[in-house]
Amino acid sequence: MAENGFTLGVVLMGLGGVVAGLAGISLPEGQRLGALFSLIAGAGVGFVTLGIGALSDPYGEPNGTVFFLGSRFGFLTVCGTVWLARRRATGRP
Numbered sequence: 345m346a347e348n349g350f351t352l353g354v355v356l357m358g359l360g361g362v363v364a365g366l367a368g369i370s371l372p373e374g375q376r377l378g379a380l381f382s383l384i385a386g387a388g389v390g391f392v393t394l395g396i397g398a399l400s401d402p403y404g405e406p407n408g409t410v411f412f413l414g415s416r417f418g419f420l421t422v423c424g425t426v427w428l429a430r431r432r433a434t435g436r437p
Contacts, residue, residue, distance in 0.1 A: 349409050349411055353408075353415035357418070357419070359419060360383065360386050360418060364386075365379070367429060367430065371433050378425070378426070379429065382426045387418060388418075389414075390415055393410065393413055393418070394410060397410030
């Protein structure tokens with residue numbers, strides 16, 4: 345999984361950018377920064393996961409699985425925050 349973990353992690357980071365970009369296009373004017381904040385939140389979650397994974401590794405370096413998990417959690421964070429931004433923009437309770 346180590347080699348595939350890095351590749352799949354990069355794919356998920358790209359998909360997160362696509363999701364945020366599409367959200368930025370679809371959000372109404374004045375609320376488009378929500379897409380940027382989604383990317384920032386996703387990157388933060390990914391970096392935190394990488395840091396925790398590096399601390400738990402005996403060599404102090406994250407492996408492919410940890411990189412994939414960080415990318416996965418970051419992607420899910422982007423999707424969740426985009427959903428919140430869309431919900432807020434449409435005025436749904």
